[in-house]
Every structure is written in C-alpha cells, then in structure tokens.
Amino acid sequence: MVRKGSGTSHAKIILIGEHSVVYGQPAIALPLSRVTCTATMTETLTPVRTIDSRYFDGLITELPEQMAGVRKLLDRLIRYFNGEKDYWHLSITSMLPAERGMGSSAATAVAIIKSFFDYYDTSLDQDLLLKLADVEEQVTHRSPSGLDAATVSSIQPIWYVKGKQNESLSMNIDGTLLIVDTGVHGQTKEAIAAVKQELENNSTKATKRISHLGQLTTETRQHLIKNEVALLGKCLTLAQHDLSALSVSHPSIDSLIDVAMNEGALGAKLTGGGRGGCFLVLLPNESAAKLLAVKMVEAGASATWIQPLSGGFED
Numbered sequence: 115m116v117r118k119g120s121g122t123s124h125a126k127i128i129l130i131g132e133h134s135v136v137y138g139q140p141a142i143a144l145p146l147s148r149v150t151c152t153a154t155m156t157e158t159l160t161p162v163r164t165i166d167s168r169y170f171d172g173l174i175t176e177l178p179e180q181m182a183g184v185r186k187l188l189d190r191l192i193r194y195f196n197g198e199k200d201y202w203h204l205s206i207t208s209m210l211p212a213e214r215g216m217g218s219s220a221a222t223a224v225a226i227i228k229s230f231f232d233y234y235d236t237s238l239d240q241d242l243l244l245k246l247a248d249v250e251e252q253v254t255h256r257s258p259s260g261l262d263a264a265t266v267s268s269i270q271p272i273w274y275v276k277g278k279q280n281e282s283l284s285m286n287i288d289g290t291l292l293i294v295d296t297g298v299h300g301q302t303k304e305a306i307a308a309v310k311q312e313l314e315n316n317s318t319k320a321t322k323r324i325s326h327l328g329q330l331t332t333e334t335r336q337h338l339i340k341n342e343v344a345l346l347g348k349c350l351t352l353a354q355h356d357l358s359a360l361s362v363s364h365p366s367i368d369s370l371i372d373v374a375m376n377e378g379a380l381g382a383k384l385t386g387g388g389r390g391g392c393f394l395v396l397l398p399n400e401s402a403a404k405l406l407a408v409k410m411v412e413a414g415a416s417a418t419w420i421q422p423l424s425g426g427f428e429d
C-alpha cells in the first residue's frame with residue numbers, strides 16, 4: 115500500500131497586538147477556519163523528494179529562495195524522522211493569499227509538519243508543533259513572536275504573550291469583523307525591520323506606542339468579555355494610529371479605512387504585518403458587514419471575508 119500523510123491549518127487574523135507582541139506585549143488573534151491550507155505527502159517509487167505548491171513545482175533540493183524557510187523545515191523534519199532514505203511527493207494547496215497578514219507562511223509550515231507526523235504515524239503535541247513551525251518562521255520573518263503559528267493551529271481565539279503558553283479566549287460580543295484585502299503585498303519581515311528601525315531612531319516615542327498597544331490589547335480583552343462593541347471599535351482605531359506611527363500602515367489601507375469609517379464602521383485597523391495586506395473593520399452585525407464588503411470592493415479592495423466575533427470559529 116502507498117504510504118500517505120496529510121495535515122491542515124487555516125488562516126489567522128490578529129485582532130490587536132501585532133508588532134507590539136514581538137516586544138513582549140500581549141496580542142489577541144482569531145482563527146479563520148474556513149480559509150485553509152492542506153499538505154499531503156505521498157510515497158513515491160522514484161528515489162527523489164518533490165513538492166508542488168503555488169510558488170514551485172520540482173525537487174525539494176531546488177526550492178527557490180522565497181521558500182528557504184520551507185526548505186529548512188523539510189530538512190529538519192527529514193532528520194527528525196531519520197527519513198534520509200524515504201522518498202515522497204509533497205503537495206501544498208493553500209486558500210490563503212500570500213503576504214497579506216493572514217499567516218500564510220505559518221499555515222504552510224503547520225500543515226507540512228502535521229503531514230509528516232501523519233505520514234510517520236507519530237503523535238504530535240502543540241509545543242513540538244510550535245517549535246518546529248518556528249524553524250520556518252525564523253527564516254521567513256526573522257524574530258517572529260510565534261503568534262502566527264499558534265493561531266493557525268488553534269480552533270479558538272487566543273490571548274498570546276511571546277514565550278508563554280497561549281490561553282483560549284471566550285468572547286461574548288455582538289459584533290462582526292469584515293476582513294478586507296487591499297491586494298497589496300506586504301512582507302512581514304520588512305515590517306518587523308521597520309518597527310525595529312523606529313525603535314532605534316525614535317526610541318522614546320516608539321516605545322510609548324508599543325506599550326500603548328499593549329494597554330489597548332488588555333482593554334480589548336475586557337470589551338470582548340463585557341460585550342462593549344463600541345468601545346472595542348475605539349480600541350481598534352487607536353491601535354491603527356499607533357501602528358501607523360510605527361510606520362507599518364500603507365496608503366491603500368489608510369484610504370480604504372477612511373471609506374469604511376465614513377460608512378459608519380465602529381473601528382478599523384490593519385491586521386498582521388501591515389505595509390499592505392489586510393485590515394479589519396468592526397461592524398455591529400453581519401448584514402452591515404455584507405453591505406460594506408460591496409463598498410470596499412467598489413473602492414478597490416481585492417477580496418473580503420466576514421467573521422462573526424461570537425462563535426463560528428469551528429465551522
């Protein structure tokens with residue numbers, strides 16, 4: 115019988131706390147479980163290891179620079195399973211747009227790791243999963259907080275502090291998020307480097323912004339618990355001001371957010387690395403989100419997703 119293994123993961127959105135999480139502040143992130151990434155390994159008779167994905171189709175020894183993180187992860191996994199004499203084809207199918215702040219690289223890493231453990235019929239705990247995902251994320255993002263991998267492998271919203279066990283977060287809030295893709299590619303690695311630069315050049319101001327983002331994240335948690343949707347919206351908008359001051363927004367995000375706020379949104383901010391990519395808009399309900407989605411596309415957005423804030427995470 116032909117040996118097979120598969121693994122899945124999904125997209126994530128950071129509600130609040132991106133970038134400041136790299137500097138020890140908390141973050142809140144949600145799984146976007148309908149937007150999935152799947153990796154499937156199939157044993158082959160030819161003595162080569164191959165991969166097909168949206169970026170590359172061929173021998174894993176010839177993976178392009180863009181996939182250097184995946185290459186490093188595959189090497190680590192082959193060593194972990196003493197699989198130097200095993201040959202397979204790895205197929206990766208992802209619904210996540212790349213470089214848009216939805217955790218595409220972490221989702222790919224998590225799906226690959228799960229497919230290896232399934233292929234070798236070995237159980238995998240969350241700690242080991244995150245440690246292995248970090249092998250890829252360190253190459254792709256440089257100094258990641260680990261938040262992306264934790265969220266793309268979680269079925270619940272999480273409260274995350276770097277280096278600590280993440281907590282599942284239960285939400286009791288009547289609000290809906292509209293996630294809007296600007297269509298502009300934003301590299302997380304560059305965004306992380308830009309914040310580092312701000313901290314070097316304007317240390318006092320940038321440090322204040324980072325700790326303010328931490329405070330807003332703590333307040334957000336309270337609003338989520340107490341069902342204070344208008345206050346939640348204010349926190350998101352204030353976080354956008356901080357992120358913008360840290361130089362990780364983008365003109366396409368700023369102008370689409372202006373449109374959304376003029377249409378009566380409760381709050382809006384970029385999500386993920388920024389410098390392009392996606393932003394999220396808080397609305398009171400799903401029908402308001404649907405109406406705004408149409409307006410966002412008319413104003414130039416390339417895609418939208420709707421995510422209710424209470425429940426609906428495991429569908």
Ligand SMILES: C[C@@](O)(CCO)CC(=O)[O-]
Pocket residue numbers: 128131132133134135136215217255257258259260261262302305306386387
């Ligand atoms: C920008 C950042 O905070 C989130 C990227 O999705 C980086 C990280 O946490 O590793």
